Amino acid sequence: MIKTIVLDDKNVEFLHQVSDLSGQPITRCDQCGVCTGSCPLAREMDITPSQMMRKVQLGQEDVLESKAMWLCASCFTCTVRCPRGLDLAKVAEALRQISLRKAVDHIDINKIPREEMEILPQVALISSFRKFTG
Numbered sequence: 001m002i003k004t005i006v007l008d009d010k011n012v013e014f015l016h017q018v019s020d021l022s023g024q025p026i027t028r029c030d031q032c033g034v035c036t037g038s039c040p041l042a043r044e045m046d047i048t049p050s051q052m053m054r055k056v057q058l059g060q061e062d063v064l065e066s067k068a069m070w071l072c073a074s075c076f077t078c079t080v081r082c083p084r085g086l087d088l089a090k091v092a093e094a095l096r097q098i099s100l101r102k103a104v105d106h107i108d109i110n111k112i113p114r115e116e117m118e119i120l121p122q123v124a125l126i127s128s129f130r131k132f133t134g
């Protein structure tokens with residue numbers, strides 16, 4: 001028996017917010033799982049890339065608490081393989097943007113040891129500041 005899922009206004013609002021920010025027709029995802037099978041970081045994630053898409057489809061805002069969106073390295077492997085032409089990297093980026101707009105940083109620059117600051121490539125540091133701070 002096919003079960004119908006009804007989204008409430010809050011769910012729909014969140015789905016539209018992520019769809020608008022990412023520019024992706026997220027409802028087109030058919031949960032084939034190719035993204036999860038292709039992602040080099042899926043094993044480290046608490047939810048898989050396809051689960052991330054499903055949560056957004058359902059407007060479940062608790063997806064913002066997952067670490068998967070922070071682990072996504074925007075490598076675009078899933079993007080080039082998605083049979084529905086979806087850019088999941090852009091969805092993860094949109095989720096990070098929504099989280100960072102709440103002014104919650106995800107790294108504390110002051111806690112990076114000085115010795116590491118001195119040896120880490122500057123471009124890597126700047127990239128991580130841009131990715132993890134609001």
Ligand code: SF4
Pocket residue numbers: 028029030031032033034035036049050053081082083084085086088
């Ligand atoms: S590969 Fe595309 S269609 Fe398949 S689950 Fe991932 S995002 Fe959805």
Ligand code: SF4
Pocket residue numbers: 035038039040041042049071072073074075076077078079088089092
């Ligand atoms: S873009 Fe992100 S989710 Fe997609 S394969 Fe790369 S790390 Fe995984």
